Amino acid sequence: MKKMILALVSAAAAVPFLASPEIARADATCTSLVSTVRSHLAQGQFVNVMMSQHRQDPHWGTQYSEGFLGGTGPTIYGRATEYFSIRRNSSQIPFSGDAENLSWNLDSNGVLRIHNDSWNFDFGPIDFTCKGSMMTVYQPGGVFTLTFGDYFWPIS
Secondary structure, three states, X not given: OHHHHHHHHHXXXXXXXXXXXXXXXXXXXXXXXHHHHHHHHXXXXXXXXXXXXXXXXXXXXXXXXXXXXXXXXXXXXXEEEEEEOOOEOOOOOEOOOOOEEEEEEEEOOOEEEEEEOOOOEEEEEEEOEEEOOEEEEEEOOEEEEEEEEEEEOOOO
């Protein structure tokens, strides 16, 4: 029952982030960053990606995702695990309770789209402003920050 309630609440909370009919584009500050990431991926590498989401509703706490992006072509794809500050283990340690699985993609315009594989819903597009290796934006409901980490070669 608890998981079913969490699924309904998660789906309802994602509503502000659902895709809108207009075309999404990150601002021009992301062109260089996305180009750099894509040049590494074109060589067959992957990139570690971390995302935090600070929600306006304090009852949602903070969400943190860690994963990767890879591939070539107009859109790059990856997977991540999402953790929640409001979910705790038996020792009451935050971010250690149930995690959720995400699939995400970043298009050549620097726009992120996320699919929650655990609960089967989409949210995005997320349009960013970029600085260094970080993409960030306020959208109704919260602040998203996506940070690119180290590049790595897949294990063969």
